[in-house]
Amino acid sequence: MSTPTVIVTGASGGMGSAAVRQLVERGANVLAVDRDEKGLERVAEECEKGDGELGTAVADVGTTRDVEAFVAGAVERWGGLDGIFNIAGIGTGEFKPLADVSNETYDEVMRVNARSVWLGMKYALPHLVARGGGAIVNTGSHLAWHAAPTFSAYCASKHAVIGMTKAVALEYGPYNIRANVVCPSAMDTAMGQEAAEGIAPEDPQLGWKILIDQSANGRVGHAEESAAVGVWLLLDAPQHISGIIVPVDGAQSAK
Ligand SMILES: NC(=O)c1ccc[n+]([C@@H]2O[C@H](COP(=O)([O-])OP(=O)(O)OC[C@H]3O[C@@H](n4cnc5c(N)ncnc54)[C@H](O)[C@@H]3O)[C@@H](O)[C@H]2O)c1
Structure with missing residues (x-):
């Protein structure tokens, strides 16, 4: 790959900003996406001395129009796309058993954590195919393949991320596109x-x-650790690594 062009969502947050810093240091062209504009300005300042070129886009990752627009913006600016790292996510804010959680909370968590990944992949994939291959990294959680009480809506959204990533790995393997999930446990964010x-x-x-x-x-976990695994999956992993989940959890899932 010559200079890779990648999109990172959740770029103002703990793990997202770490991923952007690492990618820019590696010389990638990075479009950093978040709804938090001030956070994006902070990340842009941190990346001023990196080798890669950084662009920013304020967007809501759960909104079709926004996702279409930032994917198109990256392609227009750099002439194509090699990968997307979907990191944006929210917790429920309601730590209660399922029957006590509002339907609005469920809908919003699914929108931001799962629909966003669907949209990011949907609009990035045609450009990765056009490029002759690429990589998708989605962010799950320990709770994407395990469960915890009072986290039902979050678990639902993150389990969905693994399911759709595996389907995409199968569907787009023939186009040299890898799709994987990084699954952090609790991080210092x-x-x-x-x-x-x-x-x-x-x-x-x-x-x-x-x-x-x-x-x-x-x-x-440190946000930098999960980010580094995602960056490896994006830029460095062997072509045969696809459709897997990579826990970054201090052996929590070994239990
Ligand atoms: N922190 C943890 O303990 C933990 C554990 C497991 C998995 N995760 C997952 O890791 C990812 C990163 O988490 P983090 O700890 O860096 O969180 P964070 O809160 O530091 O960052 C999340 C970022 O997503 C952005 N975001 C939220 N909703 C958005 C929207 N609708 N549109 C655009 N941007 C939006 C926020 O503005 C924020 O910058 C998330 O997907 C999270 O679910 C986190």
């Missing part, structure tokens, strides 16, 4: 903090301890 507060509202430190105790190495 804003979303990690939200989970800690949701698990133990009276004592978020206890929430963090519960999250930490799930790993064999006595800590939560």
Whole structure:
């Protein structure tokens, strides 16, 4: 591959901004997408000295029009597309058993976590096919293939990500397109903090301890670690690696 062109969503967040920094350092052309404009400005400042070229797009990843527009924008700017790293996501904000979670919360979590991945792949795929191949990396979670009480809507959205990624890996393998899922467990990000507060509202430190105790190495993940796995899957992984999930979880899923 000459200079790769990739899209990263959730680029203002913990894992997304780490992925953008790593990709720009590697010399890639990166379109960084997020709904948080200030966050994108911060990421752009951090990447000023990188080798790659950075563009930004403020967008809602769950909205068809927005996704079509940012994919088209990347293709127009750099003449094609080699990959997309779908990272944007939200927690439920409602840590309750299923019957007590609002339907609105379910719909919004599915929209932002699952529909966004559907749309990102749908509009990127024709350009990857036109390029003769490419890579898709989607972000699942430990809860994309396991479950936890009070996380039903989030689990639903992330399990969907694995299902659609595997289908795409099968459908587009003949076009030299790989599709894989990186599955972090708890990370040291804003979303990690939200989970800690949701698990133990009276004592978020206890929430963090519960999250930490799930790993064999006595800590939560660093956003840079999950980002690095995604960057590897995008740029470096052997062509035969497709349709897999890669946990980044301190052996949590070995239990
Ligand atoms: N942090 C964790 O503990 C953890 C664990 C497992 C999986 N994950 C997954 O990893 C990914 C990254 O999480 P993070 O910890 O970096 O979270 P984060 O909250 O730091 O970042 C998420 C980013 O997504 C953006 N975003 C949310 N909704 C959007 C929308 N509709 N349109 C555009 N952008 C939107 C936010 O603005 C934010 O910048 C998510 O998919 C998350 O579900 C996180």
